[in-house]
Every structure is written in structure tokens, then in C-alpha cells.
């Protein structure tokens with residue numbers, strides 16, 4: 467089976483397809499060159515102990531470097547194991563396509579020496595060498611209140627270490643800026659817009675996303691698998707692609723990127739090397755996800771309506787000059803006037819590893835304008 471990114475932009479587009487491929491993403495022969503619009507992913511983190519077994523199991527040299535307490539060698543070899551994947555991303559992305567790579571650095575004591583292993587810089591440098599351009603990266607702040615978060619010599623200089631409370635989302639572009647040339651591409655781009663107030667948060671370079679509560683995945687499962695929050699994948703997909711695009715996650719884990727793609731009206735492909743994760747993936751990515759995904763989409767609209775109400779209250783009737791033509795509610799800029807969030811109509815399982823999602827394409831069908839009217843009216 468070969469996959470091509472969805473071309474152009476189908477005003478009447480109502481389906482997306484989602485595939486899980488249980489093999490290593492070092493060679494993604496199922497994907498043709500220049501067919502993917504956006505990559506959203508998070509690899510196993512070198513020198514974080516939970517991933518030692520995976521790296522060492524695939525390279526004896528890593529196993530012996532860890533046994534010999536040779537942290538530098540283990541660190542380098544773990545990164546080398548992922549080089550082919552980064553090379554594959556460069557091959558499969560279209561010109562103008564974006565790769566978002568979530569990675570955290572590692573702190574670890576090896577042979578009595580405590581230090582930081584800067585994973586983000588290793589990946590950053592390698593991707594620059596491949597020819598990617600780096601765009602502004604995002605710092606994902608994961609503040610912890612754990613009592614033991616300060617390490618080292620306490621209040622005494624000079625051996626007290628700064629607490630590591632952030633990860634990175636590295637953002638790369640292949641080639642030149644994406645262009646939207648035809649009328650249908652332009653229209654689809656306008657429908658794929660996000661709200662002004664979302665832009666102000668999503669496009670800032672520090673994110674404070676907590677392990678957002680999500681019905682789709684319980685917390686212990688997320689901790690065990692290293693899954694990122696749904697919110698992270700959803701934002702990145704919506705920031706860097708348009709509806710109908712093809713999303714790729716070469717390190718799928720439990721399938722968060724596929725779920726976020728389904729919610730975003732994008733198609734997706736995910737590679738996972740560990741077939742043992744299939745059971746967890748299918749407990750997350752399945753027909754029953756539809757309600758929580760629609761709930762998430764509905765919340766976006768409700769949040770916008772709250773924003774509108776607050777703004778009108780603070781700044782008066784003329785504060786919002788534009789009206790969204792699909793919902794009838796006010797928006798801040800003309801870029802949001804065609805914004806449309808497609809609710810999911812169905813998720814169908816085509817095989818154990820393939821899903822097709824269809825969407826509602828008409829606002830009138832799901833009563834969202836009246837949702838707005840009733841919310842606006844409810845606090846009169």
C-alpha cells in the first residue's frame with residue numbers, strides 16, 4: 467500500500483483516513499517522497515532510563531556502553547539510532563512541510579557524575595545538517611511541585627543544580643514557505659483558521675500545557691508510554707497544516723497524534739515499532755473516541771463564546787467588528803470569518819490498522835449557531 471498526501475482542497479471533503487503501521491520508521495517505504503504535510507512526533511528520549519531497554523535491545527554497543535558507565539558513548543549511539551528516521555522525514559515531507567519534534571533533555575548520574583544530556587541540541591544539529599530550516603522552537607514548561615525537585619547541594623553554592631522543568635518542541639521547515647495558490651486551497655486555508663485568542667496562546671514560545679485531563683487516555687497509561695497530551699498534538703496540527711492534509715507520526719506510542727488528526731479533519735499515518743502497544747493503541751484509537759473528540763471541538767467553540775462575551779462586556783458592542791459566516795458569532799479579525807470546525811460524523815474501522823472518519827460539513831446540521839445564541843442568551 468502506498469500513501470499520498472491529500473491534494474488540493476476539497477470544499478466538499480468529508481473523509482479522512484488513518485493508518486497504523488507496526489514497524490520501525492527507519493525506512494518508511496509505504497510513504498512516497500514529498501507526500502506528507504506535517505510531522506508531529508516525540509521520539510524515545512536518549513539517556514532517560516525508561517528508554518534504555520529499547521535502545522540497548524537494538525544495538526549491543528549501547529548495552530555495553532551503559533554497562534561500562536560510558537554515558538557519552540551511549541548518548542551518541544542512541545541518537546545515531548534515530549538518524550535514519552530524521553532522514554526519512556526529510557524525504558517524505560513536501561516542500562514547505564513542517565516537522566514538530568517534542569524532545570526533553572535528560573539529567574542522569576553516570577559513574578558518580580551528574581550531568582545533563584542535551585537531547586534537543588543533538589536532534590536540532592542533525593536536522594539542520596539534513597537541510598531543514600529551524601523555526602522558532604517552543605518551550606513546553608512542565609512545572610512540578612515535587613518536594614525533591616531541587617537537586618544537589620541545597621542552599622549551598624556551587625553544587626546546586628537548576629531544576630529541569632521543560633521540554634522542547636523543535637520546529638523545522640523543509641524548503642520554502644508553503645503557498646496556497648488555487649481558490650479552493652485558499653478557501654480551505656480560511657476554513658482551517660484558528661481563533662485570534664487561540665493564536666495568542668498557541669503561537670507564543672512558552673507553553674504551559676499540563677497533562678490535560680483527557681477522557682481518551684488515563685494518566686497512568688500516559689506516564690508508562692511517554693505519551694504527550696492530546697492538546698499538544700492538536701495545537702501543532704492546527705497551527706501547521708490545513709484540513710485534508712497528511713500528518714505523520716514516526717513514533718506513534720499510544721496513538722495521540724492519530725486521534726488529534728481525526729479531530730482536526732486531517733489524515734494520518736503512525737509508525738510504532740513495539741507491536742506490544744497495539745492493544746493500548748486500539749483502546750485509544752477506536753470508534754468510541756468520537757464523543758470525546760466532538761466534546762473537545764465543542765469546547766473550542768464554547769471557549770470562543772466566553773471570550774466574545776467577556777470582550778463585549780469589557781469593551782462595548784463595537785469591540786468585535788467581524789462576524790463568522792458559519793456560526794454567526796463575532797470574531798476579532800477578518801481571517802476568522804470562514805473558520806469552521808467539522809464535527810466528526812463517524813469513525814469506521816476498515817481493518818485492525820485502518821480507520822476512516824467522516825465529518826459534518828454543514829453548520830446547520832449540528833445546531834452550532836443555536837448553541838451560540840443560547841449561550842449568549844443564557845447570561846442575560
Ligand SMILES: C[S@@+](CC[C@H](N)C(=O)[O-])C[C@H]1O[C@@H](n2cnc3c(N)ncnc32)[C@H](O)[C@@H]1O
Nearest residue numbers: 490491509510692693694717719720722738739
Ligand atoms: C515517547 S514515545 C511516543 C509517545 C507518543 N507521542 C504518544 O503520545 O503516545 C516513543 C515511541 O516510539 C516508539 N519507537 C521507538 N523507536 C521507533 C522506531 N524506530 N520506529 C517506530 N517507533 C519507534 C517507542 O516504542 C515508543 O512507543
